[in-house]
Amino acid sequence: MATVVMTSLDSKSRAASRGLSDIKIRNLFIIPTILFLIVFNIFPLIYSLGYSFTDFRASTNAPAAFVGLQNYRELLNDPFIWANFAITAKYVIVSVTGQVVVGFGTAMLLNREIPFKGLITTLLLLPMMLSMAVVGLFWKLLYDPSFGIINYALGLGSFEWLANPDMALYAVAITDIWMWSPFVMLLSLAGLSAVPRHLYEAAAIDRAGPFYTFFHITLPLVAPILMIAVIFRTMEAFKTFDLAYILTSQPTTEVISIRLYKMAFQEWQTGRSCALAYIVLIMVLAITNIYVKYLNRVKER
Amino acid sequence: MAAVQTRSERALNRLAIAAVLVITLLFLAPIYWITSTAFKPRNLATTIPPTVIFEPEISPFVKLFTKRSQLRAAPEPEDYAVAPWWERLVFDGGEKVVRSGRGEVQLSGYPNRFMNSLIVAITSTVLAVSMGTFTAYGFSRFKMKGEADLLFFILSTRMLPPVVVAIPMFLMYRAVGLNDTHWGLIILYTAFNLSFSVWLMKGFIDEIPKEYEEAALVDGYTRLQAFFKIVLPEAATGIAATAVFCFITAWNEYAFALIMTNRRAQTAPPFIPSQVGSGLPDWTVIAAGTFLFLLPVAIFTFLLRNHLLRGMSFGAIRK
Numbered sequence: 001m002a003t004v005v006m007t008s009l010d011s012k013s014r015a016a017s018r019g020l021s022d023i024k025i026r027n028l029f030i031i032p033t034i035l036f037l038i039v040f041n042i043f044p045l046i047y048s049l050g051y052s053f054t055d056f057r058a059s060t061n062a063p064a065a066f067v068g069l070q071n072y073r074e075l076l077n078d079p080f081i082w083a084n085f086a087i088t089a090k091y092v093i094v095s096v097t098g099q100v101v102v103g104f105g106t107a108m109l110l111n112r113e114i115p116f117k118g119l120i121t122t123l124l125l126l127p128m129m130l131s132m133a134v135v136g137l138f139w140k141l142l143y144d145p146s147f148g149i150i151n152y153a154l155g156l157g158s159f160e161w162l163a164n165p166d167m168a169l170y171a172v173a174i175t176d177i178w179m180w181s182p183f184v185m186l187l188s189l190a191g192l193s194a195v196p197r198h199l200y201e202a203a204a205i206d207r208a209g210p211f212y213t214f215f216h217i218t219l220p221l222v223a224p225i226l227m228i229a230v231i232f233r234t235m236e237a238f239k240t241f242d243l244a245y246i247l248t249s250q251p252t253t254e255v256i257s258i259r260l261y262k263m264a265f266q267e268w269q270t271g272r273s274c275a276l277a278y279i280v281l282i283m284v285l286a287i288t289n290i291y292v293k294y295l296n297r298v299k300e301r
Numbered sequence: 302m303a304a305v306q307t308r309s310e311r312a313l314n315r316l317a318i319a320a321v322l323v324i325t326l327l328f329l330a331p332i333y334w335i336t337s338t339a340f341k342p343r344n345l346a347t348t349i350p351p352t353v354i355f356e357p358e359i360s361p362f363v364k365l366f367t368k369r370s371q372l373r374a375a376p377e378p379e380d381y382a383v384a385p386w387w388e389r390l391v392f393d394g395g396e397k398v399v400r401s402g403r404g405e406v407q408l409s410g411y412p413n414r415f416m417n418s419l420i421v422a423i424t425s426t427v428l429a430v431s432m433g434t435f436t437a438y439g440f441s442r443f444k445m446k447g448e449a450d451l452l453f454f455i456l457s458t459r460m461l462p463p464v465v466v467a468i469p470m471f472l473m474y475r476a477v478g479l480n481d482t483h484w485g486l487i488i489l490y491t492a493f494n495l496s497f498s499v500w501l502m503k504g505f506i507d508e509i510p511k512e513y514e515e516a517a518l519v520d521g522y523t524r525l526q527a528f529f530k531i532v533l534p535e536a537a538t539g540i541a542a543t544a545v546f547c548f549i550t551a552w553n554e555y556a557f558a559l560i561m562t563n564r565r566a567q568t569a570p571p572f573i574p575s576q577v578g579s580g581l582p583d584w585t586v587i588a589a590g591t592f593l594f595l596l597p598v599a600i601f602t603f604l605l606r607n608h609l610l611r612g613m614s615f616g617a618i619r620k
Contacts, residue, residue: 020523020524020525022443022524023443025439025443025524025525025528026439026442026443026445027439028435029435029436029438029439030435030436030439030440030451032432032435032436033432033433033435033436033455033495033499034451034454034455036432036491036492036495037454037455037458037492037495037496040470040488040489040492041458041461041466041492042458044466044469044470044473045461045466045469047469047472047473048468048469048472051469051472058471058472058475106321106324109317109320109321109324110321112314112317114317114318114321115318118606120321120322120325121606121610122602122603122606122610123325123328123329124325124328125602125606125609125610126328126329126332126599126602127328127331127332129549129598129599129601129602130332130553130595130598131552131553131554131555131570131594132553132555133553133555133570133571133573133574134553134570134573134574134591134594134595136574137573137574137577137587137591138331138334138335138588138591139331140577141334141335141338141584141587141588142331142334144347146347146349147346147347147348147349147351149330149334149351152349152350152351178328178331181328182328186610235460238462239462239463239464241462241463241464241555241556242555242556242570246555246574257462257463257464257556260462260464260465260468261464261467261556261560264464264467264468264471265471265560270468270472273468274468274469277464277465277468280462280465281461281462281465284460284461284462285460288460
């Protein structure tokens with residue numbers, strides 16, 4: 001474990017000699033958490049790495065046989081799995097773009113003196129505080145083709161949202177946008193309020209147009225925090241399970257998490273699903289890394 | 302922005318305010334709709350055009366909590382009267398029977414699932430926030446090598462898709478008999494929330510000046526006493542905000558609950574959707590279940606709105 005660099009406080013004060021030493025307290029406070037996370041996060045992953053090289057099926061008592069890289073080979077050559085990834089990518093792009101447009105747009109509108117601004121911001125928090133499973137359920141009611149309020153409000157007659165394979169993924173994305181645009185809005189608002197006023201004043205003196213002001217002052221300064229919002233939302237959208245699973249069961253909305261769930265807990269191909277989990281894991285790590293690198297570049301400017 | 306607004310700027314401002322109001326109403330409409338459906342008589346729930354004005358009823362809630370069936374020659378449910386009330390609510394899976402005149406009125410599955418949700422969410426929140434606070438203090442006040450890496454490791458445990466972790470956890474739990482138990486879910490949610498709790502609490506504790514503890518140490522407090530008597534009270538609002546975030550995450554979690562529980566310890570998120578089934582669901586009852594489930598979160602959000610806003614931007618900016 002790491003060594004301690006004593007702060008001036010620790011070495012000089014008489015308290016260091018009383019009671020537990022600072023090193024002991026630090027270890028007492030930190031080590032249980034680290035151990036807990038290793039046991040319940042890292043150990044399971046190692047466990048499943050082992051299974052990913054076997055043909056293990058949790059539904060039978062048959063012992064697991066080592067099959068080497070066969071699971072990985074088969075998965076990477078399976079066009080259906082790639083279709084699941086393509087659906088996931090499409091879903092992530094549609095929903096994150098939607099959230100950035102709606103969230104950032106709302107933040108731009110809110111970034112002025114508005115009566116009840118605090119109340120409005122609080123009310124807009126509500127969708128993102130709810131359970132995705134329960135949200136999915138009540139949007140099912142809203143989307144209903146014969147008595148749903150969405151079709152009534154938009155005058156769409158008996159338009160099928162969830163039963164239509166071409167529409168279902170967008171319907172899920174719309175619900176996700178409803179839930180999470182407020183998150184992007186909140187972060188954008190924090191970013192917008194941090195832009196120094198005098199920059200706008202200077203731009204006004206120079207008679208800069210609104211477009212120039214937006215693209216040369218507002219956007220570059222809000223970019224880092226907006227980027228953070230995009231990272232968060234991308235990671236979450238990539239993991240989507242509940243919303244899509246509950247709203248609809250179309251093949252066109254089978255994102256990778258749903259495929260993984262079905263493979264593991266309905267088809268009971270445990271070994272194979274562990275391998276798929278690892279492929280997903282590597283993808284998540286890769287995406288995060290790209291983002292973090294990009295974020296650092298944006299910050300440096 | 303100039304202090305004196307031109308007429309066109311004022312008009313633009315008014316337009317923006319109107320747009321914000323419209324957006325807010327649009328965002329709240331789905332929540333209003335599910336809430337109003339929860340108080341509708343069944344025949345008004347699915348009318349076109351939608352019924353907006355109606356006399357509110359509590360019958361959806363009565364139906365939510367009970368399950369009626371014809372009197373059958375079932376064995377006497379003797380233990381119902383014997384079991385203490387908390388066992389009746391929590392551990393019996395809703396199968397015990399209350400006798401009433403012509404038929405049987407059973408407690409439906411909902412109260413149990415709701416209680417399970419409460420037990421699991423509260424316990425895991427307490428664990429995650431207390432462990433998180435200690436750990437955050439450790440990171441905040443004592444320097445050590447590799448601190449950034451350790452903190453990143455803690456955060457990284459939250460990046461994984463739940464389904465990925467669920468497969469090995471399911472196998473482990475099955476091996477040690479934690480499947481479909483409250484503790485199984487509590488441990489999972491604690492592990493899940495811990496990383497978040499550490500990061501958020503570190504943000505709050507970093508803001509408490511070290512001088513407060515230094516003064517206490519000079520006064521003869523030990524480090525532990527200084528932590529409990531000086532730092533903890535200062536961090537109270539941060540603890541509250543973190544607790545609400547952890548509670549909301551645990552309260553709303555679906556994937557693990559779906560996979561790890563089926564009857565005894567199942568929480569409400571997988572239970573409510575399973576009631577839709579096929580055929581014609583009674584949407585008023587489902588709306589009532591949903592409404593009750595949303596209520597705690599809505600109340601928390603409102604009570605702690607300022608801390609939540611702060612906590613949220615904190616977490617995001619620091620990560």
